[in-house]
Amino acid sequence: xxxxxxxxxxxxxxxxxxDQDVVEYIMNQPNVVPRINSxxxxxxxxxxxxxxxxxxxxxxxxxxxxxxxxxxxxAIANSMNYLTKKDDSFIRPVTFWIVGDxxxxxxxxxxxxxxxHQKSSNNVRISMINNPSEDISYENTQISRAIWAAxxxxxxxxxxxxxxxxxxxxxxxxxxxxxxxxxxxxGGMDFSLFKEVFESSKMDFILSHAMYCRDVxxxxxxxxxxxxxxxxxxxxxxxELFNQDDxxxxxxxxxxxxxxxxxxxxxxxxxxxxVASDLVMKVDALLSAQPKGDARIEYxxxxxxHSAIKMRPKEGETYFDVVAVIDPVTREAQRLAPLxxxxxxxxxxxxxxxxxxxxxxxxxxxxxxxxxxLEPEISFTPDxxxxxxxxxxxxxxxxxxxxxxxxxxxxxxxxxxxxxxxDLDNIYLEEVDSVVxxxxxxxxxxxxxxxxxxxxxxxxxxxxxTLGTSANPVIVxxxxxxxxxxxxxxxxxxxxxxxxxxGRSEDIYRIYSHDGTDSPPDADEVVVVLNNFKSKxxxxxxxxxxxxxxxxxxxxxxxxxxxxxWDSFKWGFTGGQKTEDVKQDKDDIINxxxxxxGHLYERFLRIMMLSVLKNTxxxxxxxxxxxxxSPTFKxxxxxxxxxxxxxxxxxxxxxxxxxxQQTEKQRIIWGYKILFLDVLFPLVVDKFLFVDADQIVRTxxxxxxxxxxxxxxYGYTPFCDSRKEMDGYRFWKSGYWASHLAGRKYHISALYxxxxxxxxxxxxxxxxxxxxxxxxxxxxxxSNLDQDLPNNMIHQVxxxxxxxxxxxxxxxxxxxxxKRAKTIDLCNNPMTKEPKLEAAVRIVPExxxxxxxxxxxxxxxxxxxxxxxxxxxxxxxxxxxxEESHIHGEIYYL
Numbered sequence: 035x036x037x038x039x040x041x042x043x044x045x046x047x048x049x050x051x052x053d054q055d056v057v058e059y060i061m062n063q064p065n066v067v068p069r070i071n072s073x074x075x076x077x078x079x080x081x082x083x084x085x086x087x088x089x090x091x092x093x094x095x096x097x098x099x100x101x102x103x104x105x106x107x108x109a110i111a112n113s114m115n116y117l118t119k120k121d122d123s124f125i126r127p128v129t130f131w132i133v134g135d136x137x138x139x140x141x142x143x144x145x146x147x148x149x150x151h152q153k154s155s156n157n158v159r160i161s162m163i164n165n166p167s168e169d170i171s172y173e174n175t176q177i178s179r180a181i182w183a184a185x186x187x188x189x190x191x192x193x194x195x196x197x198x199x200x201x202x203x204x205x206x207x208x209x210x211x212x213x214x215x216x217x218x219x220x221g222g223m224d225f226s227l228f229k230e231v232f233e234s235s236k237m238d239f240i241l242s243h244a245m246y247c248r249d250v251x252x253x254x255x256x257x258x259x260x261x262x263x264x265x266x267x268x269x270x271x272x273x274e275l276f277n278q279d280d281x282x283x284x285x286x287x288x289x290x291x292x293x294x295x296x297x298x299x300x301x302x303x304x305x306x307x308x309v310a311s312d313l314v315m316k317v318d319a320l321l322s323a324q325p326k327g328d329a330r331i332e333y334x335x336x337x338x339x340h341s342a343i344k345m346r347p348k349e350g351e352t353y354f355d356v357v358a359v360i361d362p363v364t365r366e367a368q369r370l371a372p373l374x375x376x377x378x379x380x381x382x383x384x385x386x387x388x389x390x391x392x393x394x395x396x397x398x399x400x401x402x403x404x405x406x407x408l409e410p411e412i413s414f415t416p417d418x419x420x421x422x423x424x425x426x427x428x429x430x431x432x433x434x435x436x437x438x439x440x441x442x443x444x445x446x447x448x449x450x451x452x453x454x455x456x457d458l459d460n461i462y463l464e465e466v467d468s469v470v471x472x473x474x475x476x477x478x479x480x481x482x483x484x485x486x487x488x489x490x491x492x493x494x495x496x497x498x499x500t501l502g503t504s505a506n507p508v509i510v511x512x513x514x515x516x517x518x519x520x521x522x523x524x525x526x527x528x529x530x531x532x533x534x535x536x537g538r539s540e541d542i543y544r545i546y547s548h549d550g551t552d553s554p555p556d557a558d559e560v561v562v563v564l565n566n567f568k569s570k571x572x573x574x575x576x577x578x579x580x581x582x583x584x585x586x587x588x589x590x591x592x593x594x595x596x597x598x599x600w601d602s603f604k605w606g607f608t609g610g611q612k613t614e615d616v617k618q619d620k621d622d623i624i625n626x627x628x629x630x631x632g633h634l635y636e637r638f639l640r641i642m643m644l645s646v647l648k649n650t651x652x653x654x655x656x657x658x659x660x661x662x663x664s665p666t667f668k669x670x671x672x673x674x675x676x677x678x679x680x681x682x683x684x685x686x687x688x689x690x691x692x693x694x695q696q697t698e699k700q701r702i703i704w705g706y707k708i709l710f711l712d713v714l715f716p717l718v719v720d721k722f723l724f725v726d727a728d729q730i731v732r733t734x735x736x737x738x739x740x741x742x743x744x745x746x747x748y749g750y751t752p753f754c755d756s757r758k759e760m761d762g763y764r765f766w767k768s769g770y771w772a773s774h775l776a777g778r779k780y781h782i783s784a785l786y787x788x789x790x791x792x793x794x795x796x797x798x799x800x801x802x803x804x805x806x807x808x809x810x811x812x813x814x815x816x817s818n819l820d821q822d823l824p825n826n827m828i829h830q831v832x833x834x835x836x837x838x839x840x841x842x843x844x845x846x847x848x849x850x851x852x853k854r855a856k857t858i859d860l861c862n863n864p865m866t867k868e869p870k871l872e873a874a875v876r877i878v879p880e881x882x883x884x885x886x887x888x889x890x891x892x893x894x895x896x897x898x899x900x901x902x903x904x905x906x907x908x909x910x911x912x913x914x915x916x917e918e919s920h921i922h923g924e925i926y927y928l
Contacts, residue, residue, distance in 0.1 A: 039242045052111030071280050071745045072230035073267055074287065081323035082107050082250075082264040084316040092242035102248045110246055111312065113239070115185040117194040123307045125300065126159045127293035128313040131261035133163045133247060133268065136178045136882055139203060141165075144258050144276060149194065151281035157293070158285055158313060161185070164240050165247040167256030176209055180740055182239055183232035188223055195220040250553040257579055263288055268915045292318050327629035333357070338386060345378055345385040359390050360509035363399045379410040384438040403428055421474075438460040439472065440699060446569040448478040448524060451665055458664065459699070479564055479900025480625035480688055481532075483572040485519040488546050493519030495797055496588045497533035497543060498717075501525060501562075511535060513713050520690055525564055532574070534562040542582040548740075549573040612795050623681075624654050624739050625722035627715075629703050631662035633817040637862070638870070639667075639727035640674065641884045646725070647678050648884075652736045652857035657715065657722065659706050662699070673895045673904070675889075686716050693803060694810040696819075704820035709806060711788060712799030720791050726784040727860060728870060729841075733856040738840060747793040749834035750781035750824065754847035763864050764846075768877055774826065781833055783821040784859040785841045798831045805830075844877055 086104035090097050090115040101109060110131075117639050118126065132148050145162060152158050162185075163177045177200050182498045184193040184200075192418065197206050201213040209215065215232065219225045247253040251266060259268025260276065262284050270276055296317050300310045335357075338344070345864050347353035359372060360367040405426035413421040429436075442450050454472035461470055483502065495516040501523045502509040514521045523532075532551070534540040538579060545560060550572040552559035564570055578585070581669060626646060630639040639658075651672030658671075663684070675682055687710050689695065689702070696702045706714075707724065715722065723738055725731065743749050753766070764772060766780035793799065805827050809815040816822045824833060838847075842855030845863045852858075858878055874881045898904050 045884070046515060052469070054137050071276075071283055073270075073883065074280065075278075076283055079322070080266045080267065081319045082261065083137075083323075083857065084108075084264050084319045085371075088501070089556060091247075092239045093236070095238035095241045095245075097213070098242040099245065104252055106242075106246050109242070111316075114161040115193075116161050116190065116311075117149065117152065117185075117197065118159050118190045119156045120191070124156060125297055125307050125310045125314065126157055127297040127311070127314045127318075128155075128158045128288050129263055130158060130160045130281070130284075131163055131310065132160060133165055133251065133253070134258040135165055135256045136162065136181055136201070137206075138167055138256060139206070140272065141256075141258060142177070142201045142203070142206065144270075146198070147436070148260075148275045148281055149198050149201065150567075151278040151285075152194075154282075155285060156588060157289060158281075163247065164243040165253055165256060166240065166244055170237055170240050170244065172237070175237070176215075177206060178240060179232055182229050183424065184223075186231055187227045192220060192223045196223060200599065201895050214830070215701065238264055248841045254555060263293070263322070265322065283384075283711060283848055292322060296321075308749075335386075335388070338388065341389055343385075343387040343389075345383070347382045347384045351382050353384050356385045358385050358386070359388045361390050361392060363391075363395070365400070365404070368402075368404035369650050371408055372408060376410050377410050403431065421562070424569070429737075431463060435462045437463070438699060441474065444567070445688075446482065446570070447476055447567070448480065448686065448688055449474050449478050450660070451475075452667055455666065457633035460634065479526060479567065479570075481523045481530070481562060481564065481570050481572070482690075483521050483523075483574055485521060485574045485576060486512045487543075487579050487727070488575045490796075492516075494543060494587060495800065497576065498537075498539040499574075500525065500533050500535045501530050502533075503529075503531060507531065507533065508535075511716070513717075515713065515793075515803070516797050517803050518692060520692065521689060522690070525688075527564050527566075530562045530564065531597075532562055532572075534576075538585075538587055538769050541583045542578055542587055543576045544579055546575045546577040566925075594872055605834040621654060624650060624652050625657060625715075626654060626735070627657040627722050627724045628664070628726040628727055629659045629705055630667075631699060633664060633666070634726045634870070636664060636667045637885075637888075639876075640888045641881065642725060642729050642731065643674075643680075644678070644884045644888060645731040645880070646735060647680060650732055650734045652734070652739075653680070653751065655681040655683070657719075658682065658684050659714075660686040661706070662703060663825050670892065670895060674891065677891060678756040680928070685714050694807055696810075701819055704818070707820040708823055709803055710799070711790070711793070712794050715790060715792075721787065721789050724783075724786050724788070728874075729784060730858045730860075730881060731856070731886075732858065738836075741787060743787070743789055743792075743834040745792070746789075746832045746834035747796060747798045747838045748786055748788040748831075750786045751784065751836045751838065751841035752779035754838065754843065754851070756848035756851055757844075757846055759866065760846055771825075775828065778828060779835050780825055780843060781821070781835065782843070782861075783818075783824070784843070784860075784861060785836075785857055787836070801830050802827060844873070 041812060083104050086108040088101075088105055088108045090101065090105065090109040090112065092098060098106065098109055112130070116126075116129070118124075132145050136145060138141055147511075147587055152160055156879060162181060164175075164182075166175065166178070167172055179848055180198050180200050184196045188196065199220065205218060206558060208217075216225060216229070221227075233390060244255075247257075248255075250261060252267075253259060253269050257274075259266060259270060260281075261267070267284075293314065296314050300313050300317070303310070303313075305313070312452060335342070356374070356377070358370060360370055372853065374385060374387070377383060405428060407424045407426045409424045414422075415421055439461060441449055446702075452473055452475045454470075456466075456470050456472065458472055462723065463470070483499075485493055485499075493514055493516050495514065497514040499514070499521060500508045500511045510523045512521045512523050529552070532548075534543055547555045548560050549555075550570070551560050552563040553559065560574070562570065562572060566783040628639060628642065630636045635897050643656060660668075668684070671682060687706070689705070693709070696705055721739060723735060725735075741749060753764070755764075761767070766775065771780060806816070806819075806823055809823075809826070810819075816826075824831065838851070839854040840856050841859055842852055842857065843859045843861040844852075845859050845861050845865075848856075860877065861872050862870075895904075
């Protein structure tokens with residue numbers, strides 16, 4: 035119907051005569067493409083960077099190898115000789131580089147179709163880049179050498195006629211049968227000059243072309259591509275057709291969108307035609323590669339007398355006109371204000387800040403003070419050396435509130451506090467004599483990635499990667515999550531090699547391809563270069579080996595080679611075995627995980643550790659979340675480990691950017707207790723116990739470690755029901771929880787045991803993260819994140835209920851059951867709100883003895899530290915094979 039209406043319209047208005055073909059008329063319109071090709075018409079386009087200039091050429095392979103990507107592209111462009119329709123002086127706005135193995139049928143066919151198209155257009159010029167399928171030799175590059183020799187020695191027309199012959203299959207067959215290449219010469223050809231170049235043994239140009247295809251174009255050997263004015267179309271599949279119609283479509287698009295416009299401007303420069311054609315190609319590539327933005331819109335503000343802050347520019351100078359519209363009591367305004375202040379110091383600007391306030395507020399939205407650490411220029415000390423780093427200063431702060439210091443860092447940074455005597459979780463300025471100072475250090479940069487199995491299209495759950503160097507292949511390791519196939523690895527600036535970890539990962543899978551890396555797609559080693567402080571995110575595709583298609587990566591058939599796993603998480607072992615030894619005797623080690631933040635909870639944590647060591651005969655290894663430990667604790671723990679002969683490791687993990695972020699530190703710590711258990715620990719750990727920092731242990735924890743979970747991935751202790759006066763606070767007895775649990779117990783998260791092998795095998799971590807992602811968007815959900823989430827998932831991830839005596843809490847358990855308690859938890863009492871320290875002294879008789887013993891040890895440690903008597907092995911972190919990034923920042927409260 036539409037076509038009929040269009041024909042009637044055109045006929046009535048004289049656009050179409052009686053004797054014209056309607057289809058031919060429509061197809062000849064400027065906005066109609068002659069052929070549909072998704073590769074050409076796609077909006078996702080990749081362009082070469084043609085902006086570099088140099089005087090190098092592809093016939094000097096030794097020089098070519100040391101050039102960077104831009105330099106290699108410039109050398110390729112410098113070396114190009116082009117085929118044209120006519121030997122005349124004419125600016126040609128369309129440049130095709132044909133990439134392929136011209137000693138193979140598919141490469142010759144692509145070249146032949148390009149030349150056939152050129153015969154119908156004088157706007158096109160063509161040249162070639164060789165991408166050999168095999169290792170280069172004099173015998174298997176006969177046609178490629180002939181094409182190169184013709185381009186170097188003949189006129190464009192003679193070269194075109196000769197190369198057309200070379201692109202035909204009958205010519206290739208004849209040459210392979212031993213025919214003399216002289217029999218294929220064409221009229222007007224200087225054959226003696228051609229033969230001299232053709233028979234030269236120098237192969238530098240093919241070697242350079244092959245390297246360019248591999249390193250810059252990211253093509254595998256023999257793959258084909260078309261580069262049109264710097265735009266890379268490819269790699270083309272082996273059987274993919276790209277014929278004359280496709281070249282015609284490509285030319286039409288270039289001419290109508292950019293080619294003719296750029297050509298008209300270049301013509302005004304009055305430069306030589308060849309130079310002008312090069313300029314059109316380079317300008318087109320540069321402009322087309324730029325992101326397409328919206329046009330500038332001018333807004334007129336009719337009244338700004340009382341609603342704007344104005345900072346005028348310097349008189350008589352060019353300035354930037356900057357307008358900001360903000361709600362002043364939002365986090366966004368806190369971030370934007372210091373950025374604008376720094377900009378005013380860097381550029382001349384006319385700044386107007388309009389206040390877009392909410393009309394009514396029931397409460398002050400902002401609960402924090404904020405400083406953006408950004409300096410307008412490098413700062414120096416009085417002796418002209420570089421200052422330590424940028425500083426955030428909080429001046430004129432109120433004295434009475436209790437402050438907590440948090441950092442908002444770039445997603446790929448792992449930053450830790452390295453020096454401060456203060457409790458940064460509890461800053462009470464009324465009790466501080468001078469200033470509160472803290473120094474931070476950028477410890478690691480993250481390499482993040484996503485991994486998929488090309489056969490199933492799904493992430494290969496449990497697949498392990500290692501990151502290292504040639505000299506040290508395994509420095510850090512990680513496991514691929516089923517959630518988006520995500521993985522992260524800690525690293526520092528430098529060149530790294532990513533590999534599948536030896537063992538089942540390497541036995542079952544192979545790396546099929548990768549994107550965002552710094553090595554060719556078919557390279558044996560995946561090289562990743564971290565050369566700036568921005569995020570580095572790669573994509574890796576893997577495939578099961580042919581004889582391993584039916585193998586399950588997480589099956590119990592074969593144990594992974596554990597040696598060297600997660601070396602990055604190691605923190606000085608003292609008085610115990612190395613990780614390799616732990617593997618051999620891992621059944622004799624009790625792994626205990628705990629988290630703490632702030633000096634008060636670190637005090638509880640040390641006492642909990644002492645209570646474990648006093649009552650447990652089996653060797654113990656403690657695992658602590660490093661992210662929130664204070665420098666004071668990290669300095670003291672090696673000394674304590676040496677004194678009591680236990681092992682420990684500090685583990686850390688960056689909250690993934692795609693997972694809903696928590697903003698309160700307490701909720702972040704709760705998240706770490708449950709969301710990342712499958713990726714936080716190395717595979718050498720089969721089972722661990724979580725013990726809250728404010729718990730006291732009264733029995734040998736070997737009994738809990740060996741407790742039969744009956745196939746469940748973890749076991750928790752249910753909340754007590756025996757203290758009846760607290761019934762009104764048992765929220766799980768009614769409403770949603772009563773309905774959801776359907777008679778099951780609601781469990782407390784202060785003590786639990788996790789079978790990590792089972793946990794990973796059933797993808798418990800992935801299920802918990804998926805449920806968290808859905809529920810956490812609602813601020814009213816997951817009030818007690820570490821507790822509500824596993825209880826909410828009890829139907830998908832079963833919980834084994836531990837005997838009640840494993841956790842006694844005065845808030846919920848009656849006094850009669852206390853004598854059977856194997857651990858005592860100092861949980862909060864919503865009725866009395868008694869402070870924890872007071873509750874500890876009152877409820878647990880041995881707590882004060884433990885506290886005094888730790889204090890005496892700390893006093894001795896401090897005395898030995900001041901006298902320089904400490905053994906370095908007990909006070910310093912083991913030297914890592916990675917050097918840490920010493921980028922410092924300081925915080926001052928005044």
